[in-house]
Amino acid sequence: MLESIIGCKWSLTVLSLVRQGVRRPGEMEHAIDGLSAKVLNERLVKLMRFGVLAKETFPEIPPRVEYRLTPFGEEFVKLVDEVDALQAKLVDTTQS
Numbered sequence: 001m002l003e004s005i006i007g008c009k010w011s012l013t014v015l016s017l018v019r020q021g022v023r024r025p026g027e028m029e030h031a032i033d034g035l036s037a038k039v040l041n042e043r044l045v046k047l048m049r050f051g052v053l054a055k056e057t058f059p060e061i062p063p064r065v066e067y068r069l070t071p072f073g074e075e076f077v078k079l080v081d082e083v084d085a086l087q088a089k090l091v092d093t094t095q096s
Helices: 002-006 009-019 025-031 037-049 071-095
Strands: 053-058 064-069
Touching (some): 002 009, 002 037, 009 064, 025 037, 037 053
16 A cells, blocks of 8 residues: 555645645646546545545535545555655755
8 A cells, every 4th residue: 555655646646635625636637737637536546445535525516526534544644744754854864
């Protein structure tokens, strides 16, 4: 799971967008150049399968779908933040 998510720039991009409050697929697709609907849907499905994201469908016409972090997802992104912080420390020490 970790390799599948961390190893994919689009998965991390989707997580970042959700954390910033971008929760609708159309908004996500328009927010990032190069992110196609196909790749976005693949990433959303994978993140839901791992329990990182949850999908909420609203009974409206046209239908509206939003994604949010699950409680597990909230914990997972903390780990991603820790990895980022660790990498920043490494970069700081190699540049000194």
